[in-house]
Amino acid sequence: MNVISRRRFLKISGVTAGVAAAGAGVLKGSQLLSSSDVMKSQGMQRIPTFCDICFWKCGAIATVKDGKLWKIEGNPEDPLSRGRLCPRGTGGIGAHFDPDRLRAPLIRRNDRGKEEWVEVTWDEALDFIAVKMQAIKKSYGPESIAFFSHGIGGNFFKHTLKAFGTPNISAPSFAQCRGPRDVGFRLTFGEDVSSPERTDISNAQCLVLMGSHLGENMHNTQVQEFAEGVGKGATIIVVDPRFSVAASKAKHYLPIKPGTDLALLLAWMNVIVKEELYDKEYVKRYGFGFEQFAASLAEYTPAWAYVETGIEPERIVETAREMARFKPSTLVHPGRHVTWYGDDTQRSRAIALLNALLGSWGRKGGFYTPASMDVPAYPYPDYPKPVRGKVDNPDHRYPFAHETITNGIREATITGKPYPVKGWFVYATNLLHALPNEEETIHAIQNLDLLVVIDVIPSEIAGWADVVLPESVYLERHDDLNVEWFREPFIGLRQPVVESPHDQKPNWWMAKRLAEKLGLGHFYPWKTIEEYFEQRLSAGGYSLETLKKQGIIRGAKQPIYFDEGVPAEFPTPSGKIEFFSLQLAQAGFDPVPRYTRPPAGPPGSFRLLYGRAPVHSFSRTQSNRILSDMMDENEVWINADIVRRYGLKDGEYIRLKNQDNVISNRIKVKATERIRPECVYMVHGFGHTAKGLKHPFMKGASDAQLLTRYSVDPLMGGTGMNVNFVTIEPEATHG
Numbered sequence: 001m002n003v004i005s006r007r008r009f010l011k012i013s014g015v016t017a018g019v020a021a022a023g024a025g026v027l028k029g030s031q032l033l034s035s036s037d038v039m040k041s042q043g044m045q046r047i048p049t050f051c052d053i054c055f056w057k058c059g060a061i062a063t064v065k066d067g068k069l070w071k072i073e074g075n076p077e078d079p080l081s082r083g084r085l086c087p088r089g090t091g092g093i094g095a096h097f098d099p100d101r102l103r104a105p106l107i108r109r110n111d112r113g114k115e116e117w118v119e120v121t122w123d124e125a126l127d128f129i130a131v132k133m134q135a136i137k138k139s140y141g142p143e144s145i146a147f148f149s150h151g152i153g154g155n156f157f158k159h160t161l162k163a164f165g166t167p168n169i170s171a172p173s174f175a176q177c178r179g180p181r182d183v184g185f186r187l188t189f190g191e192d193v194s195s196p197e198r199t200d201i202s203n204a205q206c207l208v209l210m211g212s213h214l215g216e217n218m219h220n221t222q223v224q225e226f227a228e229g230v231g232k233g234a235t236i237i238v239v240d241p242r243f244s245v246a247a248s249k250a251k252h253y254l255p256i257k258p259g260t261d262l263a264l265l266l267a268w269m270n271v272i273v274k275e276e277l278y279d280k281e282y283v284k285r286y287g288f289g290f291e292q293f294a295a296s297l298a299e300y301t302p303a304w305a306y307v308e309t310g311i312e313p314e315r316i317v318e319t320a321r322e323m324a325r326f327k328p329s330t331l332v333h334p335g336r337h338v339t340w341y342g343d344d345t346q347r348s349r350a351i352a353l354l355n356a357l358l359g360s361w362g363r364k365g366g367f368y369t370p371a372s373m374d375v376p377a378y379p380y381p382d383y384p385k386p387v388r389g390k391v392d393n394p395d396h397r398y399p400f401a402h403e404t405i406t407n408g409i410r411e412a413t414i415t416g417k418p419y420p421v422k423g424w425f426v427y428a429t430n431l432l433h434a435l436p437n438e439e440e441t442i443h444a445i446q447n448l449d450l451l452v453v454i455d456v457i458p459s460e461i462a463g464w465a466d467v468v469l470p471e472s473v474y475l476e477r478h479d480d481l482n483v484e485w486f487r488e489p490f491i492g493l494r495q496p497v498v499e500s501p502h503d504q505k506p507n508w509w510m511a512k513r514l515a516e517k518l519g520l521g522h523f524y525p526w527k528t529i530e531e532y533f534e535q536r537l538s539a540g541g542y543s544l545e546t547l548k549k550q551g552i553i554r555g556a557k558q559p560i561y562f563d564e565g566v567p568a569e570f571p572t573p574s575g576k577i578e579f580f581s582l583q584l585a586q587a588g589f590d591p592v593p594r595y596t597r598p599p600a601g602p603p604g605s606f607r608l609l610y611g612r613a614p615v616h617s618f619s620r621t622q623s624n625r626i627l628s629d630m631m632d633e634n635e636v637w638i639n640a641d642i643v644r645r646y647g648l649k650d651g652e653y654i655r656l657k658n659q660d661n662v663i664s665n666r667i668k669v670k671a672t673e674r675i676r677p678e679c680v681y682m683v684h685g686f687g688h689t690a691k692g693l694k695h696p697f698m699k700g701a702s703d704a705q706l707l708t709r710y711s712v713d714p715l716m717g718g719t720g721m722n723v724n725f726v727t728i729e730p731e732a733t734h735g
């Protein structure tokens with residue numbers, strides 16, 4: 001998201017004035033307590049905080065009875081949860097009780113990956129790390145330490161590592177998740193879709209979901225808005241090779257051949273342009289290069305797209321007309337996990353262009369303009385300026401990457417080019433499940449002098465660490481303030497509701513202590529995290545006491561659509577919506593997306609697809625006993641005809657073998673008409689192999705293990721992962 005343009009917007013709309021007052025007294029009565037009050041109390045207490053079972057950060061209220069965690073619910077004052085958590089959030093309390101948790105700092109005492117440890121004190125662990133870091137700095141420079149993290153909990157470690165002098169700060173949420181989408185939208189509108197997505201789902205009269213499997217993907221606000229939209233009678237169009245939960249709500253379900261969405265998008269745009277169904281005034285006023293764009297669509301007729309996608313031409317025309325009928329309140333959802341085939345930025349750009357034709361960017365029922373509260377950053381000293389630039393993207397090989405590429409760091413760690421990487425800090429990201437090709441990750445790890453993993457359970461990546469630092473779970477700690485861009489501005493506070501059961505510590509404590517041991521104590525002028533909050537909040541005119549009691553401070557609602565007076569700004573080079581992109585042409589890419597057929601798999605194989613289950617997050621919740629009670633292992637969806645042809649039965653265990661002869665753990669067959677025959681599907685995150693994960697150990701199969709291949713997006717370096725193929729191996733042959 002372009003900060004300058006949003007800042008300008010803030011000024012124009014006066015968001016910063018008077019917001020402090022707006023939140024006061026939201027939670028009437030005194031039923032809520034701040035965590036410092038509660039730790040001392042007996043009886044039933046209710047404390048506001050926010051959830052961390054995924055990164056949506058829903059405002060929640062935990063109930064504690066005689067100091068014991070009882071339950072957690074949505075905070076009705078929170079605009080994200082709107083008083084309701086998703087099933088994972090509700091089951092989140094299981095993270096506190098998880099018997100598989102890490103309990104004390106660990107130092108490796110045998111070969112890497114053997115998972116053999118000595119328990120040490122915090123001082124021993126942090127001294128060990130600090131000594132190794134200084135040695136790496138001396139031999140290779142501070143840039144040779146890289147950080148991988150996911151989520152708000154990484155903020156303080158990021159600070160320590162920037163103070164140490166490295167620019168190599170990354171998260172899988174870019175190159176393994178939403179990067180191509182944000183690049184595709186930036187190239188078109190000049191701004192990102194951002195997170196939480198600025199999609200006005202509840203007001204959409206027509207909603208198009210391409211793969212975005214809302215209902216299984218449980219991002220709370222999106223799912224609630226989706227349900228509202230369905231309730232209001234919105235027309236739902238779902239494009240997915242698998243009949244998803246969302247598909248069951250759709251008026252039009254288009255069972256597309258995997259990997260061909262760009263062909264469908266081009267054909268839709270062909271119809272809308274040819275039949276002149278687009279928002280002409282909007283395109284004329286805001287568009288750049290429309291004529292060239294329109295001309296290059298001519299070849300992409302519905303009849304042509306039928307061959308590629310398997311969707312009949314009449315249905316393509318009908319659904320295109322349906323989208324146009326409801327414009328500008330037609331939302332073609334940009335998706336989130338979009339690293340599928342390696343051409344993902346161009347596919348995302350085609351989604352952006354289709355929305356542009358429908359006039360939905362900046363409009364009700366399309367994409368709104370978000371706002372955030374003005375809470376200044378802490379006035380830290382300036383970070384040292386790294387001598388060398390980031391290691392992940394030498395010579396801007398991927399010219400449109402605007403965040404660090406995780407797999408680029410991994411590659412540099414393997415090759416030593418453009419310079420060696422010798423230390424990894426890994427915070428809350430299980431790289432062995434999150435990055436494709438485990439072997440490359442392990443190869444990179446073998447080149448390191450130091451691997452530090454900060455986790456709550458003994459995950460696969462922790463198993464390879466030299467030092468494991470056990471973190472308190474989110475219910476036991478503070479984190480940085482949540483000041484996110486959203487439909488309405490707000491501040492969210494995470495605060496402890498119970499104490500940690502063993503010697504676990506919060507991230508801010510570890511990061512501060514480590515900085516002190518590195519001689520960087522002046523980067524932490526505050527003593528307690530409350531002092532840090534106090535400084536930032538009072539600089540913005542807000543009260544920490546209020547925030548502690550309410551969990552949320554809300555700002556005044558702002559205009560969010562062009563039609564309400566939000567200025568229509570497009571921070572692209574032309575200052576307009578770029579139907580034709582000169583930036584892309586100059587960098588040697590297609591200025592208007594063009595379609596190439598995805599390569600087929602070996603004969604007799606099935607494309608491996610994967611996604612989410614409503615009750616789990618990635619690979620992080622399978623040891624949570626409350627959530628695993630609801631789903632203990634994953635299944636592989638296989639078309640029922642194929643199951644019959646192979647003489648298999650529903651519920652029978654099989655194994656999957658990929659094109660590189662990697663064989664999965666055993667997994668149950670789900671025979672179903674709800675998936676196309678050329679692909680199979682499983683929920684991501686199962687098939688754990690870390691010994692310390694006693695409960696989920698070897699339950700179900702890991703998609704990550706089978707993703708040995710990936711197709712890199714030439715625009716931004718993301719890893720398309722839907723490019724692996726598997727064959728079916730009867731379990732008996734592997735017994």
Ligand SMILES: Nc1nc2c(c(=O)[nH]1)N[C@H]1C(S)=C(S)[C@@H](COP(=O)(O)OP(=O)(O)OC[C@H]3O[C@@H](n4cnc5c(=O)[nH]c(N)nc54)[C@H](O)[C@@H]3O)O[C@H]1N2
Pocket residue numbers: 054088177178210211212213214216217218219239240241242244256257258259260261335336337338340609610611612613614615616617618681722
């Ligand atoms: N419960 C739960 N919810 C979550 C998460 C979680 O871990 N658990 N994680 C969150 C995160 S970070 C993300 S990024 C999102 C991810 O969720 P989404 O962005 O919604 O979905 P994807 O993972 O991209 O896609 C999975 C869907 O795409 C379909 N698909 C596969 N290939 C193709 C194709 O070629 N074309 C089309 N049209 N469809 C295809 C699959 O059948 C499946 O239904 O979920 C978020 N929500």
Ligand SMILES: Nc1nc2c(c(=O)[nH]1)N[C@H]1C(S)=C(S)[C@@H](COP(=O)(O)OP(=O)(O)OC[C@H]3O[C@@H](n4cnc5c(=O)[nH]c(N)nc54)[C@H](O)[C@@H]3O)O[C@H]1N2
Pocket residue numbers: 052150153172173176177178336337427428429430431433434435436454455456457459460471472473474610611617618619620621684703704705707
């Ligand atoms: N094969 C495959 N790969 C994928 C995906 C996929 O669907 N399939 N999805 C992609 C997407 S969309 C995304 S966003 C990424 C997600 O990738 P990640 O965010 O890396 O997801 P996880 O694998 O769940 O790893 C999270 C780790 O954090 C730990 N953890 C949980 N809570 C805490 C905490 O409070 N503190 C600390 N310190 N650690 C904690 C967990 O135990 C776990 O080891 O993966 C991407 N990679």
Ligand code: SF4
Pocket residue numbers: 051052053054055056057058084085086087088089090218219220221
């Ligand atoms: S969407 Fe669910 S898991 Fe994610 S933060 Fe919200 S309640 Fe927690």
Ligand SMILES: [Mo]
Pocket residue numbers: 173176177178336337
């Ligand atoms: Mo993601």
